Amino acid sequence: MGGQDGGQVAAAEATGHAAGQAATPEATRRGAARAAGPEATERVAVDFAGEGAGVDEMSWGMWEIWHAMQGQRSALPIGGRAPLEAGTTLAGLAEELRYLMGRFPSMRTRLRFDDRGRPTQQLFATGRTVLEVYDAADGDDPDDVAAAVEDHYRRTxxxxxxxxxxxxxxxxxxxxxxxxxxxxHHLVTDALGGALMLREVRARQTAPAAGLQQLDQARWQRSPAGQRQNDRALRYWESVLRAVPARQLPGPSDPRSPRHWDADFRSPALTAALPVIAGRTGAAMTTVLLALFAVALHRTTGINPVAVRPVVNNRFRPGLADVVCMVAQAGGCLLDVEDATVEEAVQRAGSATLSAYKHAYFHPERLRELTARVSRERGEDVEVGCFFNDRSAHLPPPDGQDMTAEQLARTLRTAPAGSTFTWTARHDIPAERLFVTAEDVPEGLRLEIRIDTHFISPAEAEALARAWEAVAVEAALAPAVPAGTGR
Incomplete structure (x- = not known):
């Protein structure tokens, strides 16, 4: 698309990888009253039309995010605000909205609910929406008005x-x-789908949207081939659930109220160490980061194997590479890091995550049933509540490529002094037991650590972050560092 009317691109880029960001909590019951907020002074009607229509079961990716939305009582809204170039017109913005609604089926999909409240998806071929206009008065900063509108949209x-x-x-x-x-709302797309949307909007693609859209996915998932995939995935999941340790996280050593806490961890040392370890082991940096996380959790808790659910984009599957919709799901794996070096832990993580990725495509409702059954049979809770979501591109640290080995070693030894760990929110919104998200910021890597204090205490969460950094530095400075000690 591009040009002076590239407003949607700018607004989406302003939020970065918005798919997993914390959002203002909101109830998701149908028919609830809209939140109070700024009043639009004009509403421009926008008619749209696109390919396809019909009703079917929700796709597996939609079920995955629907569970999260219901559990957290939030639409998990994605998007944002951005300034517009001079010369942008309302007519151009309305045309942009028309293009979005017509091109991407997920944007003209609503839900239907049966008498039990069970949702199905309904895709519309045509419809009408509105572009709302908010006027900034004299003396008002338009960016402040835009922030208020964004907050209103998120809370409504x-x-x-x-x-x-x-x-x-x-x-x-x-x-x-x-x-x-x-x-x-988050049923529209996952993070990578959002990036694909930006690419198509910039180019103003007119060819039919590629890949299996949500209705197509639902039909395939119900087919014999889809059921075979689901059965294979659930057999794998059962093997994981049978083997997870009874104690997966430290436990309620220091439960708090509010119960759920969010932290921000910035570590120049971790950013600098990752490419060193990846270069030595030949592993992808996301594999290295996950292995270091497992080693850190083992060091701080003694738990082994470490059970973790890596978020998998599923774009490597046939027909899903270029779709703008929800296809990401969280897989499951066990990482045995005891009696291993860190480099061996990296290699084990590579093998374990390959299996997790292969089997991260399944019906989430069936996994819930399986988890409940295995929990009953084992007489203990086997739900895997530790999530790892790597949204980082793992860009090299600033000036890192130009360092000599001696300069890099000095940087690694001194970088921890520049790390920051900050608690950013405390709330009672239901969330996962431990959810770690990695994403890029200008200075390197940002880790968001979200905890349920009934499973991991604030002190243990900070200790986990510091151990993650420490083991990264140790492994970058010397090979054959033991995973199970702090040396």
Whole structure:
């Protein structure tokens, strides 16, 4: 797309990888009253039309995120706000909204609910939405108005049956559009799908959308081939659930109220160490990061094997490479790091995650049933509540490629002094027991650590982060570092 009317691209880019970001909590019950917020001064009607229509079961990816949305009582909204280039017009923004709704089936999909509240998806071939316009008064900063509109869009409850999943608003001052705000609920797409959407919007693609869309996915998943995939995945999952340790996380040593805490960890040392270890082992940096995480959890708790659910994008599967919808799912694996060196732990993580990726495509409802059954049979909770979501591109640290070996060693030894660990939120919104997200920031790697204090205490979470950094530095400075000690 590009050009002066590239507002959607700018608004989406402003949020980075929004798919896993924390959002203002909101109830998700249908028919709830809309949250109070800024009043639109104009609503531009936008008619749209696109390929396909029909009703079917939700796809596995939709079920995955639906469970998270219901569990967290939030639409997990994605999107953001961004300034617009001079010369942008309301007509151009309306045309952009028309293009989005027409091109991407997930943006014109609503849910239908049966008498028990069970959802199915409904794709519409045509429809009408609105571009809302908010005027900034004299003396108002348009960016402040855009921030208020974004907050309003995030807080306003989505009616999944009657609302379109995309909300778009333009901020205008003195007759000129200055900012665009776009927010959508998480059933629309995952993080990589959002990046693919940006690519197509920039190019203003007109060829039919590639790949299996959500209705196509549901049909395939119900087919014999899809059922075979689901059966294979659940057999693998059962082997994991039979083998997970009874104690997967430290436990309620220091439960707090509010119960759930979020932290931000910035570690220049970890950023610098990753490419060193990856270069020595030949492993992908995401594999190295996961292995170091498992070693750190083992060092701080003594738990082994470490049970973890890596989030898998599933884009390597036939027909899913270029679709703008929810296809990511969390796999499951056990990482045995006891009596190993860190480099051996990296190699083991590579093998374990390959199996996890292969089997991270299944019906989440069936996994819930399987987990409940195995828990009953074992007489203990076997749910794997530790998640790892690597959204980072693992860019090299600033100036890192130009360092000599001696300079790199000095950097690794001194970098921990520049690390920061900060608690950013405390709340009672239901969430996973431990969820770690890695993403890029200008200075390197950012780790978001979200905990349920009934399973891991704040002190243990910070100790885990510091151990993650420490083992990375140790392994980068010397091979054959034991995984099970702090040496």
């Amino acid at each position: 409850v989505f009616d999944y049956a009657d609302d379109w999943p995309v909300r778009m608003g333009a901020v205008r001052k003195h007759g000129r559009p200055t900012h665009l705000v776009t927010v959508m």
